[in-house]
Amino acid sequence: MQPLEQDLLKFSHCSRDIYCSRIPQLCPVCGQSAVSSWSLQDAPISIPTPFQNGHREKCCFLLKPTAGLFGDYDGCSDLHVGISSTSGLVFHYNETGIHSDDAGWEQCVCVPLVPPDYYALINQWDSYLQDFVATDTWLPPRYNEEDHNCYTFALQFINGIQTLQEKPSFSKTEFTERFVLPRTKRVSKYMTVLREVTYNGFYIVGKQ
Structure with a gap:
């Protein structure tokens, strides 16, 4: 390849x-x-x-295969999602809890979450992210593959940011259809x- x-x-x-x-x-x-x-x-x-280095894309929703790279992706295997900070860390959640990675997301699909001129939100982004991951909600025992997983983690954070901006929350279906599917179709x-x-x-x- x-x-x-x-x-x-x-x-x-x-x-x-x-x-x-x-x-x-x-x-x-x-x-x-x-x-x-x-x-x-x-x-x-x-x-x-369609791929970007998630460690270089701040304030983004990131998507990649759970195992391996997109070059080996068969279109059926599980995908994993995370949220990028302003400094190259990617926060994500799985059965072992919260992780903040400075490597491993070099080839992913990125959905920008903040316009580049939203300086106040960008300046507070890392603080919001740190507070969000520090709660008991994301302890390992609470992980559930069906309804309390990496996507739940990312979407709850995104909706928290929406609330701060007095904007409506997204359902999983709405966020997926508006922001994820157009990009995954392009990947395909x-x-x-x-x-x-x-x-x-x-x-x-x-x-x-």
């Missing part, structure tokens, strides 16, 4: 969209020059990786294209 941090490229030729890691001299469909007849709309565009598409490019050199589809 090629690095998931690498952007893919897409260009159009022969009425098809062609994904690759680098632009070829010849079109893989017709064998003619891939660049000589380009119009502006056919020119290459970059398809950025990216991984499909990446695998084809890795093994075949190109991914070719009818022009959309």
Whole structure:
């Protein structure tokens, strides 16, 4: 598997969209020059990786496979979530309690939770997070895989921040549909294209 941090490229030729890691001299469909007849709309565009280093993304909801990396993810295994601080720590909850990691979340899906100009909230973020994880709510014996888990932890913290800002809380379904599913769908598409490019050199589809 090629690095998931690498952007893919897409260009159009022969009425098809062609994904690759680098632009070829010849079109893989017709064998003619891939660049000589380009119009502006056919020119290459970059398809950025959907993954980010969670330790560099402050005040975010983070999502990654519970075991391994997205490069090995089968689409069915469990996922794990956490909340990032302003200094690169990722707080998360599992059957052994609360953890604050400075490594291990280098390849994840990030959902920003605070606009960059909300300075007052950003300045208090770590204090809110420390107070939140210090409660008995997140002791190991209280962990339950079905209804008191890592997602519960993250969503309760997010809703606490919503309350502080006098904004409505999210249900699990609402937060997932609005913020998580659009990103995981993008991950799924990216991984499909990446695998084809890795093994075949190109991914070719009818022009959309």
